[in-house]
Amino acid sequence: MRYLTCNAESAIATCDPHSLKKKKKPKSPAQAQPVRHFAYSDILDATNNFSADTFLGKGSHGTVYKAAFHGGALVAAVKITKPKTSNEIEILSHLKKNPRLVNLIGFCNAQTQTNNINTNKLIVVEYMPNGSLHELLHSTKKPVRPPSWTARVRFAVQVAKAVRVLHSSEPPVIHRDIKSSNVLIDEKWNARLGDFGLAVSGHVADSRVPPAGTLGYLDPCYLAPGDLSSKSDVFSFGVLLLEIASGRHALDVRHSPPSVLDWAVPLVRRGEFKEICDPRIGAPPDMAAFRRMAVLAARCVRSTPERRPSMVEVLECLTAVRKCFRAPVMWKRIKRRVEIARGDLFHDWDRSEEVVRVVKLGSSSSSRRNGKVSSVSGVEYEGGHANPAVRSRSVGSGSGLVGFGFKNRKGKVRLKRSRSMGSPVPGLRW
Numbered sequence: 001m002r003y004l005t006c007n008a009e010s011a012i013a014t015c016d017p018h019s020l021k022k023k024k025k026p027k028s029p030a031q032a033q034p035v036r037h038f039a040y041s042d043i044l045d046a047t048n049n050f051s052a053d054t055f056l057g058k059g060s061h062g063t064v065y066k067a068a069f070h071g072g073a074l075v076a077a078v079k080i081t082k083p084k085t086s087n088e089i090e091i092l093s094h095l096k097k098n099p100r101l102v103n104l105i106g107f108c109n110a111q112t113q114t115n116n117i118n119t120n121k122l123i124v125v126e127y128m129p130n131g132s133l134h135e136l137l138h139s140t141k142k143p144v145r146p147p148s149w150t151a152r153v154r155f156a157v158q159v160a161k162a163v164r165v166l167h168s169s170e171p172p173v174i175h176r177d178i179k180s181s182n183v184l185i186d187e188k189w190n191a192r193l194g195d196f197g198l199a200v201s202g203h204v205a206d207s208r209v210p211p212a213g214t215l216g217y218l219d220p221c222y223l224a225p226g227d228l229s230s231k232s233d234v235f236s237f238g239v240l241l242l243e244i245a246s247g248r249h250a251l252d253v254r255h256s257p258p259s260v261l262d263w264a265v266p267l268v269r270r271g272e273f274k275e276i277c278d279p280r281i282g283a284p285p286d287m288a289a290f291r292r293m294a295v296l297a298a299r300c301v302r303s304t305p306e307r308r309p310s311m312v313e314v315l316e317c318l319t320a321v322r323k324c325f326r327a328p329v330m331w332k333r334i335k336r337r338v339e340i341a342r343g344d345l346f347h348d349w350d351r352s353e354e355v356v357r358v359v360k361l362g363s364s365s366s367s368r369r370n371g372k373v374s375s376v377s378g379v380e381y382e383g384g385h386a387n388p389a390v391r392s393r394s395v396g397s398g399s400g401l402v403g404f405g406f407k408n409r410k411g412k413v414r415l416k417r418s419r420s421m422g423s424p425v426p427g428l429r430w
Helices: 008-015 040-046 087-094 133-138 149-168 230-246 260-270 287-300 311-348 365-370
Strands: 055-059 062-069 074-081 104-108 121-126 183-185 191-193 355-358 373-375 379-382 393-395
Touching: 040 062, 040 074, 040 121, 087 104, 087 121, 133 183, 133 230, 149 191, 149 230, 149 287, 149 311, 230 260, 230 287, 230 311, 260 287, 287 311
Parallel strands: none
Antiparallel strands: 055 062, 062 074, 074 121, 104 121, 183 191, 355 379, 373 393
8 A cells, every 4th residue: 555645844845826827928029119209201201291081080189190100000199299298208208008098109209390280299009990989978979879888887997097007107197188089999999198298297297287188077176276186187087977878978069958967966965876877878777876977977976076086996996897897798698698599499490390399397395496407397298299409498486387389290389378478687678
């Protein structure tokens, strides 16, 4: 007989959880690559001399063109900034590359005139092929469908992560212009925060920087340079959150009141949360979670900055809301799979003259409690004989069973439903 021996000390060392350290993944080339300095001639070639075909848009802080460097090996966006927004390059160069930000690739300091465009400051940033969140929320084109609730909450969480990254950096960065048009959508349909033309870092915030921002998103408490703080970004994010939930512009003169803030906050106070929901997509899958999101937005736009939550708290709340919104999706997938299985079964069987009637039978209490898919325990056949290959499935949640009819080779098959049909998910139709 053989015996297995083990050294206790070596066993403890082997099983020590601290010794099982995961190897750090090497940094991707994009993160390890330093900020590049582009020659002006290369930018002219990449943008085809800033032609109209490469024009992407124009904002309050500059004009953006699409650029293809090295024969399309690197596709980026070139932003022609105004001379007064020269701090954008400095701020972006000190920020670590992050998947929630539109990161800096390089810059150009050429001082020339081309097509009456002052190219004094050129910034090369990552290219976002799917436009902005503003376009997704407010597009009037018929083929473009408004984002679903799941996508909206995902966008809100991703923007909250971006703002938290800025506020937690060293020194902290205050964006000062958080709005839907500055939230860009990348190739994987994820949201990224961009346009740092008004952003200031910690040491710049102490200087005499005049108040700036966009009407509708601008913090009313930000009236002087000394009033600037991270809570100004929290206010703007709260307005953006109301815009995402309602589908209304932050400021729209076609409505009364024109401000989404003045319209939505009283509804939150009265508890009329359904009135805030975007009517184009209907009520959210989890109304309790939506109430948490609406109350969070109202807290972000409080008149007293000290009473507003931090972005860490905002992100925690939105992450919990996102989990609640994603739960009903699982039941939709189950429904879709059952429908696919039912269609396949109908396709496999031919018509028959035999009639199969599913008899309502009692099921075990355990299967009803768990809401599991169970097979019918008894089937009554009408005809001369029974075909053991013909089966029926049911969803057990209550005393009734929902049966599916099939067809066999001899003819048509009919199904008689039970009087009571249960479903593990309220409102789920079969």
